[in-house]
Amino acid sequence: MRWEETVVEEATADKEDTSAPETVVQSSVPQPKDDFQEELVIRPLHSGDIYASFQFRTLWETDFMRGNKVSHYRLFPKSLGQVISKFSVRELHISFTQGYWRTMQWGQPFLPSPPGAELWVWFQDSVTDVDGTWKELTNVLSGIFCASLNFIDSTNTVQPSASFKPLGIGNVTDHRFLRYATLPREIVCTENLTPWKKLLPCGSKAGLAVLLKSEKLFHSSFHSQAVHIRPVCQDWQCKTTSWELRQTLNVVFDLHTPGQGKLEWSLFKMFSRTLTEACPLASSSKIYIDITDDPQGEQFEVSPATHLLSQAMVLGDRRTFSVYDLTQQITFGTVRSLNLLIRWKSSEDMLRPLLHAERYVAGYGLQTGEIHTLMYNNHPYRSFPVLLLDSVPWYLRLYIHTLTVTSKGKDNKPSYIHYQPSKDRVRPHLLEMLVQLPPNSVTEVTVQFERALLKWTEYTPDPNHGFYVGSSVISSLVPSIVAMDTNSTREQPLFSSFFPCKEESSYFMRVYTEPLLVNLPTPDFSMPYNVICLTCTVVAVGYGSLYNLLTRSFQIEEPSPGLAKRIANIIRKMRGVPPL
Amino acid sequence: MSLTGSTRRFSPLVPQENAGQFFSSGHTNNWAVLVCTSRFWFNYRHVANTLSVYRSVKRLGIPDSHIVLMLADDMACNHRNPKPATVFSHKNMELNVYGDDVEVDYRGYEVTVENFLRVLTGRLPPSTPRSKRLLSDDRSNILIYLTGHGGNGFLKFQDSEEISNVELADAFEQMWQKRRYNELLFIIDTCQGASMYERFYSPNLMALASSQVGEDSLSHQPDLAIGVHLMDRYTFYLLEFLEDIHPSSKANMNDLFKVCPKSQCVSTPGHRTDLFLRDPGSALITDFFGSVRKVEITMETINLTEPIHSFR
Numbered sequence: 001m002r003w004e005e006t007v008v009e010e011a012t013a014d015k016e017d018t019s020a021p022e023t024v025v026q027s028s029v030p031q032p033k034d035d036f037q038e039e040l041v042i043r044p045l046h047s048g049d050i051y052a053s054f055q056f057r058t059l060w061e062t063d064f065m066r067g068n069k070v071s072h073y074r075l076f077p078k079s080l081g082q083v084i085s086k087f088s089v090r091e092l093h094i095s096f097t098q099g100y101w102r103t104m105q106w107g108q109p110f111l112p113s114p115p116g117a118e119l120w121v122w123f124q125d126s127v128t129d130v131d132g133t134w135k136e137l138t139n140v141l142s143g144i145f146c147a148s149l150n151f152i153d154s155t156n157t158v159q160p161s162a163s164f165k166p167l168g169i170g171n172v173t174d175h176r177f178l179r180y181a182t183l184p185r186e187i188v189c190t191e192n193l194t195p196w197k198k199l200l201p202c203g204s205k206a207g208l209a210v211l212l213k214s215e216k217l218f219h220s221s222f223h224s225q226a227v228h229i230r231p232v233c234q235d236w237q238c239k240t241t242s243w244e245l246r247q248t249l250n251v252v253f254d255l256h257t258p259g260q261g262k263l264e265w266s267l268f269k270m271f272s273r274t275l276t277e278a279c280p281l282a283s284s285s286k287i288y289i290d291i292t293d294d295p296q297g298e299q300f301e302v303s304p305a306t307h308l309l310s311q312a313m314v315l316g317d318r319r320t321f322s323v324y325d326l327t328q329q330i331t332f333g334t335v336r337s338l339n340l341l342i343r344w345k346s347s348e349d350m351l352r353p354l355l356h357a358e359r360y361v362a363g364y365g366l367q368t369g370e371i372h373t374l375m376y377n378n379h380p381y382r383s384f385p386v387l388l389l390d391s392v393p394w395y396l397r398l399y400i401h402t403l404t405v406t407s408k409g410k411d412n413k414p415s416y417i418h419y420q421p422s423k424d425r426v427r428p429h430l431l432e433m434l435v436q437l438p439p440n441s442v443t444e445v446t447v448q449f450e451r452a453l454l455k456w457t458e459y460t461p462d463p464n465h466g467f468y469v470g471s472s473v474i475s476s477l478v479p480s481i482v483a484m485d486t487n488s489t490r491e492q493p494l495f496s497s498f499f500p501c502k503e504e505s506s507y508f509m510r511v512y513t514e515p516l517l518v519n520l521p522t523p524d525f526s527m528p529y530n531v532i533c534l535t536c537t538v539v540a541v542g543y544g545s546l547y548n549l550l551t552r553s554f555q556i557e558e559p560s561p562g563l564a565k566r567i568a569n570i571i572r573k574m575r576g577v578p579p580l
Numbered sequence: 581m582s583l584t585g586s587t588r589r590f591s592p593l594v595p596q597e598n599a600g601q602f603f604s605s606g607h608t609n610n611w612a613v614l615v616c617t618s619r620f621w622f623n624y625r626h627v628a629n630t631l632s633v634y635r636s637v638k639r640l641g642i643p644d645s646h647i648v649l650m651l652a653d654d655m656a657c658n659h660r661n662p663k664p665a666t667v668f669s670h671k672n673m674e675l676n677v678y679g680d681d682v683e684v685d686y687r688g689y690e691v692t693v694e695n696f697l698r699v700l701t702g703r704l705p706p707s708t709p710r711s712k713r714l715l716s717d718d719r720s721n722i723l724i725y726l727t728g729h730g731g732n733g734f735l736k737f738q739d740s741e742e743i744s745n746v747e748l749a750d751a752f753e754q755m756w757q758k759r760r761y762n763e764l765l766f767i768i769d770t771c772q773g774a775s776m777y778e779r780f781y782s783p784n785l786m787a788l789a790s791s792q793v794g795e796d797s798l799s800h801q802p803d804l805a806i807g808v809h810l811m812d813r814y815t816f817y818l819l820e821f822l823e824d825i826h827p828s829s830k831a832n833m834n835d836l837f838k839v840c841p842k843s844q845c846v847s848t849p850g851h852r853t854d855l856f857l858r859d860p861g862s863a864l865i866t867d868f869f870g871s872v873r874k875v876e877i878t879m880e881t882i883n884l885t886e887p888i889h890s891f892r
Contacts, residue, residue: 139708
């Protein structure tokens with residue numbers, strides 16, 4: 001037998017390496033390291049809602065970009081690995097969201113996302129035809145996630161020049177390799193959750209993913225599921241890199257029970273399931289409950305109680321969490337199942353979020369309008385710059401000469417403006433501005449537009465619903481209250497390590513505004529049928545009557561005789577006598 | 581070899597002779613194309629129709645990779661749905677036909693006449709993913725189910741365009757010429773549905789419709805909590821009939837023709853079998869709705885003459 005010569009070594013894997021992994025045990029060759037972690041963070045919000053955030057992270061030390069194809073997948077899903085290698089993707093971020101995140105009531109999310117579908121991708125610099133690759137990539141992703149991402153084309157894709165810097169390693173700044181698109185109309189339902197769950201190593205059969213039941217998840221105020229792929233450093237010096245796949249699911253439930261002072265929820269009430277085991281393939285499986293608002297335990301009551309506490313710097317604040325480690329059998333107790341129960345009293349007002357934004361359409365009629373974007377800086381004494389990205393479809397023709405940016409009633413000149421005008425039916429407007437927000441103020445950006453009349457085939461089957469304009473994206477480094485941790489390779493919970501932190505005094509925040517719904521002048525699609533009916537009727541009645549009048553000839557006719565006379569005529573005819 | 585004490589003679593277990601039993605119906609794989617063509621919340625019942633057929637077909641064995649499901653609008657996660665992520669077929673709310681494991685291939689604005697005809701004929705752009713293609717061959721049995729609003733000779737897609745019976749018949753002829761099916765079962769649940777199969781002329785087609793020309797197909801019952809009609813009568817009784825079918829059932833097409841008589845359906849269901857080469861009584865329900873794989877157990881050991889080499 002020649003098995004000992006068949007070496008399973010991912011670094012030089014041949015295409016025809018068909019040996020099964022279990023049959024070869026080679027101690028001299030290191031297996032590529034892959035690691036899977038799962039966590040759930042539960043945070044009671046001040047409005048009485050509950051925010052649950054799932055994160056599943058797979059790290060894999062491999063290189064998709066070499067000539068030889070990777071052929072042995074273990075924890076990393078094969079469909080995404082093939083997408084990365086075939087389309088030379090450096091970073092991929094895709095999210096599907098139902099609902100809008102209410103920053104003023106709920107605070108900041110761990111991972112922001114706009115309503116609908118959002119996709120942004122950084123390609124490797126070896127790609128020659130980025131637009132063609134982008135189109136193929138969107139088609140393939142539409143098949144993987146059962147979403148109509150194939151509607152992403154040049155009319156809704158932009159190349160931001162300053163927002164959406166890579167979140168992984170690499171300092172490529174050539175924005176020719178970045179593409180960003182949103183589909184605000186995209187629906188999220190079980191058919192998107194099903195393939196998303198199938199990408200997890202344990203599927204939905206073990207670990208935290210058993211809680212993901214669609215009937216409960218979609219009966220919520222906010223639901224967002226996302227996939228993020230990027231290369232990360234494994235150590236401080238960045239000698240080895242690995243690919244990181246994060247699957248995140250954020251959901252906000254409102255479980256208000258009227259009356260009674262205290263609010264109560266449990267895992268069973270939220271998800272209609274309890275936990276029985278961690279995913280066997282996970283190296284870490286934890287649940288964090290945010291108890292920062294009540295460290296003494298007066299207003300909070302968590303059961304089963306746990307002594308494990310953890311502190312983490314997240315969103316510019318130091319938060320305290322109760323930790324449940326699912327890899328320990330003791331967490332499940334004697335009943336072998338974990339159902340967390342918490343009672344809490346909703347306390348006074350929460351800290352206002354430092355950055356908040358709104359957007360709306362002003363004006364009347366179906367010809368012109370005005371887009372207003374408001375950005376609120378709620379910090380009492382610090383000002384900070386924000387980067388505003390606006391992508392407006394071509395059928396709303398922006399008049400950039402009417403663009404005004406005002407703060408506290410005075411003109412506020414942006415220090416950087418990048419504007420790419422639209423081209424009808426080819427590309428949308430792209431407006432990026434760097435605006436300094438004064439402390440404790442509202443900055444208003446307004447621009448006027450004119451609505452275009454589309455060709456009759458370009459209307460959707462339900463044009464009276466309106467047309468969507470994607471959310472504005474506001475990215476900023478916001479001053480933080482506590483010193484943030486800049487060592488990204490240290491062991492920390494997943495929810496605090498998503499956005500890389502370059503300096504201690506600020507943290508990165510991204511805020512999405514509402515999408516706009518704009519009515520375009522819509523023709524009456526029943527008019528061709530009406531016109532044909534009316535014309536044919538007029539022609540038939542008008543011309544027909546005239547023709548009859550002109551060409552009809554009249555003859556005089558005798559009235560028919562009575563019955564007696566008719567019988568007499570018949571007898572006379574039989575006798576051969578002329579009739580009466 | 582014959583067993584002692586048994587009066588029956590077993591045929592010699594030579595693989596070639598029994599191979600014929602495997603393919604007595606002539607097909608080796610099954611596909612299904614299920615289309616709901618209606619948009620808007622008050623057409624909830626059309627989505628429920630399509631999902632019940634999807635559910636039956638999955639239960640009887642056809643995998644998601646062989647089903648092309650097209651839903652023109654989203655009812656389950658529609659904001660008017662009081663029970664999100666569910667689509668019910670009956671007002672007792674026992675059966676959630678949407679389920680937990682559904683994969684919709686074409687949804688929303690993608691359900692157009694052009695996409696439907698491209699799926700049938702296989703002329704899709706090269707970057708179309710596999711889940712959106714009908715990759716059938718000449719040994720495939722295909723089930724095609726259409727539902728929506730229709731009239732005499734046409735079916736309406738999403739309130740903005742129509743497909744006529746002539747176009748449909750020509751599409752099937754293209755499929756026959758390109759050898760894309762072995763046998764095809766076409767079911768349509770719309771008003772005046774029988775007009776849609778009048779123009780077929782390709783061989784090996786069998787068609788069922790929920791109503792004759794001049795008749796309307798009626799809906800089954802409304803639900804006061806959801807506020808709309810939940811399902812159409814024909815598909816409701818079809819679902820009831822299919823719930824009794826299991827993968828090894830021997831029920832044949834003649835039983836399917838009896839589903840929903842006029843007393844239950846109010847309209848007269850029709851069917852057309854003149855183009856079908858086999859006798860409908862010999863065609864099993866599972867030939868189209870299921871994906872039955874026949875297994876034969878062999879008692880002999882087979883010696884492979886050459887050792888298997890691993891490739892380098």
